[in-house]
Amino acid sequence: MTFKYANLLLIIGFGSLSVVSSLLLSSGMLFLLTEVLVIALLAQMWNLLAGYGGMVSLGQQAFVGLGGYGLYVFANHSGLPVWLWIVVVPLMVGVAALPLGMLMFKLKSAYFSVGMWVAAEILAAIVMRTDALGQSGGLVLRPGGESLAGNPERILFAGAGLLLIGTIVGLRVLLNSDLGLALLAMRDGEEAAEAAGVNVRRTNLLIFCIAAAGCAAGGALYYFSTLYIAPTDAFQINWLISMMFVSVIGGVGTLTGPLLGTAVLIAVRETCTSLGLTGGTYWIIMGTIAIATLLILPRGLWPALRSKLHVPKTEKEATIG
Amino acid sequence: MLKTVGISKSFSGVPAADDVSLSLQAGERVGVIGPNGAGKSTLLGLLLGTVLPDRGQILLDGDDVTRLSPHQRVSGGIARAAQIPMTFHRLSVSDNVRVPAVHGAGLRGREAVEWVDEVLEMCGLAASAKVAAGQLGLLSRKRLELAKAIATRPKVLLLDEVAAGLTEPEIETIIHMVETLSEGRAIMWVEHIPFALRSVCERLIVMDKGRKILDGPFAHVWDDPVLQEIYMGVPDDNLS
Numbered sequence: 121m122t123f124k125y126a127n128l129l130l131i132i133g134f135g136s137l138s139v140v141s142s143l144l145l146s147s148g149m150l151f152l153l154t155e156v157l158v159i160a161l162l163a164q165m166w167n168l169l170a171g172y173g174g175m176v177s178l179g180q181q182a183f184v185g186l187g188g189y190g191l192y193v194f195a196n197h198s199g200l201p202v203w204l205w206i207v208v209v210p211l212m213v214g215v216a217a218l219p220l221g222m223l224m225f226k227l228k229s230a231y232f233s234v235g236m237w238v239a240a241e242i243l244a245a246i247v248m249r250t251d252a253l254g255q256s257g258g259l260v261l262r263p264g265g266e267s268l269a270g271n272p273e274r275i276l277f278a279g280a281g282l283l284l285i286g287t288i289v290g291l292r293v294l295l296n297s298d299l300g301l302a303l304l305a306m307r308d309g310e311e312a313a314e315a316a317g318v319n320v321r322r323t324n325l326l327i328f329c330i331a332a333a334g335c336a337a338g339g340a341l342y343y344f345s346t347l348y349i350a351p352t353d354a355f356q357i358n359w360l361i362s363m364m365f366v367s368v369i370g371g372v373g374t375l376t377g378p379l380l381g382t383a384v385l386i387a388v389r390e391t392c393t394s395l396g397l398t399g400g401t402y403w404i405i406m407g408t409i410a411i412a413t414l415l416i417l418p419r420g421l422w423p424a425l426r427s428k429l430h431v432p433k434t435e436k437e438a439t440i441g
Numbered sequence: 442m443l444k445t446v447g448i449s450k451s452f453s454g455v456p457a458a459d460d461v462s463l464s465l466q467a468g469e470r471v472g473v474i475g476p477n478g479a480g481k482s483t484l485l486g487l488l489l490g491t492v493l494p495d496r497g498q499i500l501l502d503g504d505d506v507t508r509l510s511p512h513q514r515v516s517g518g519i520a521r522a523a524q525i526p527m528t529f530h531r532l533s534v535s536d537n538v539r540v541p542a543v544h545g546a547g548l549r550g551r552e553a554v555e556w557v558d559e560v561l562e563m564c565g566l567a568a569s570a571k572v573a574a575g576q577l578g579l580l581s582r583k584r585l586e587l588a589k590a591i592a593t594r595p596k597v598l599l600l601d602e603v604a605a606g607l608t609e610p611e612i613e614t615i616i617h618m619v620e621t622l623s624e625g626r627a628i629m630w631v632e633h634i635p636f637a638l639r640s641v642c643e644r645l646i647v648m649d650k651g652r653k654i655l656d657g658p659f660a661h662v663w664d665d666p667v668l669q670e671i672y673m674g675v676p677d678d679n680l681s
Binding site: 298301302304305307308309311312313314315316317318319320321 | 510527546
């Protein structure tokens with residue numbers, strides 16, 4: 121019962137916080153915060169896939185790009201409202217991920233990781249050569265052929281906030297379900313889970329599709345706020361690096377870790393920008409922080425902080441040892 | 442109930458199972474012995490589905506299960522306790538048992554909770570239900586491995602050297618557990634410890650070089666000169 125109340129409290133608290141702040145903050149701030157929420161969402165998905173599911177994908181940026189492009193193509197060429205597509209496109213990407221997953225699961229561990237990366241690169245290359253997708257020039261968001269009236273950033277920010285908190289609550293429920301139990305068992309040993317009656321392949325595929333849909337939702341939200349999409353941006357590996365950085369720094373295999381990691385990522389990035397440090401210097405700083413954190417706290421910030429603060433582990437929450 | 446027809450499996454040309462045909466009746470308790478490399482573990486792997494045969498057929502209650510994956514066979518009523526306990530080390534003992542109760546036996550809600558408690562009680566693990574499996578000692582992990590197998594509610598229980606590596610009093614507790622757990626099930630027990638098999642099994646199968654050499658009532662097979670020959674130079678009383 122307390123578990124359900126905690127979830128309800130999370131939704132109401134963070135939901136109203138995001139709605140209220142969407143009314144108070146400036147447009148530029150909202151754009152930045154929407155990106156923050158999207159990165160946190162993507163990180164939760166990578167964390168689900170790699171941290172809980174043990175599928176270390178290096179190609180999740182493919183689903184971010186697909187979500188963005190899916191939104192542009194369907195919104196631009198149909199008379200239906202763009203808000204509908206922001207819900208439908210992630211579901212479509214989730215379904216489309218099924219055959220890709222079936223193919224990729226023929227590859228084991230490191231081969232799977234690299235295979236996913238190659239798949240993402242192939243997809244980006246196809247988009248860059250497709251006329252209908254604007255080739256390397258990209259697309260402008262014109263729902264139904266019209267320019268978008270007004271700026272959607274308030275609703276987008278509130279929507280991203282609600283989606284993120286919905287995702288976290290959804291993941292909490294998932295990890296406490298029978299499916300979550302199977303997932304946690306598989307993380308400790310796939311062969312043992314299979315011998316205990318768990319359909320390992322089906323569980324992996326399901327998680328793969330959920331993570332794909334989640335990344336697509338992040339992509340759709342983000343590129344809605346930019347009003348312009350290009351393949352070099354939508355399919356860039358920086359999406360993946362952000363997801364991994366945030367998860368690993370914060371604590372893989374925990375739900376709180378990626379949120380903490382996102383805060384670190386954005387704080388460092390914005391500080392660098394305000395100091396005029398860009399490009400190479402910025403990445404050197406990020407890399408140094410990542411290596412230093414992992415040398416000092418191999419399991420990430422949150423597990424270390426949690427034991428310092430004596431916060432009890434939630435039952436199904438666990439870290440990669 | 443469980444039947445194999447001429448199953449064979451080679452690993453890079455070396456036969457690990459060579460034309461093995463056997464059948465197991467409901468409630469029957471069968472011991473399997475043979476020198477290292479005789480193909481005992483491979484046989485259990487073939488029955489569970491972690492190893493697929495090159496030739497031959499495996500039937501469960503008359504249905505062909507030769508190509509089914511392990512989780513499908515578990516649902517069909519075959520379970521295995523592994524030689525090296527394959528416990529979920531980051532999950533609690535009770536969650537370890539819950540995985541097969543839910544996903545193997547297909548239980549839900551209250552039914553699952555009650556069955557997990559019952560299995561933990563049966564296997565002497567009730568006191569450590571909340572402990573992470575990774576923190577257990579060897580005997581407890583062996584108990585947990587048995588508990589996980591039993592939690593799937595199997596008709597056929599495959600035991601792969603579940604008593605290996607234990608001291609004699611510990612082996613006694615495992616024997617006692619197997620006796621309790623075998624109520625109403627067929628058991629196939631691979632073990633190198635003859636006194637353990639002798640106290641539980643009424644039938645004995647002898648394997649050598651992937652082939653089934655002997656198969657019959659325990660005492661009968663035990664006294665067979667062929668068995669002495671396989672374990673050449675080892676006198677009978679050293680084995681028992």
